[in-house]
Amino acid sequence: MARSYETALAELENKRGELEALSTISEEEVCYVYNVDSKSEIVKILSDEIETLEREVESVSYTNL
Secondary structure (H helix, E strand, C coil), X not given: CCCCHHHHHHHXXXXXXXXXXXXXXXXXXXXXXXXXXXXXXXXXXXXXXXXXXXXXXXXXXXXXX
C-alpha cells in the first residue's frame, strides 16, 4: 500500500529537520546516537533518504492531479 502524500511529506520534513540538527551535535555524540563510524556516514544516509522522499512526494503529487 502506497503512502499518502501527507505521510510522505511529513517524513520528508522530519528527515530534513534531523539532518539540520546534526550540525549542532558533536561527532562523538552522532556516532553514539546513530551507531555509525562517522558523522559524514549518517549525513550521507539521511541525504539519500531525503532525495528518495523528495522523488516520492513529487511522484505522489503528480498522480493525484
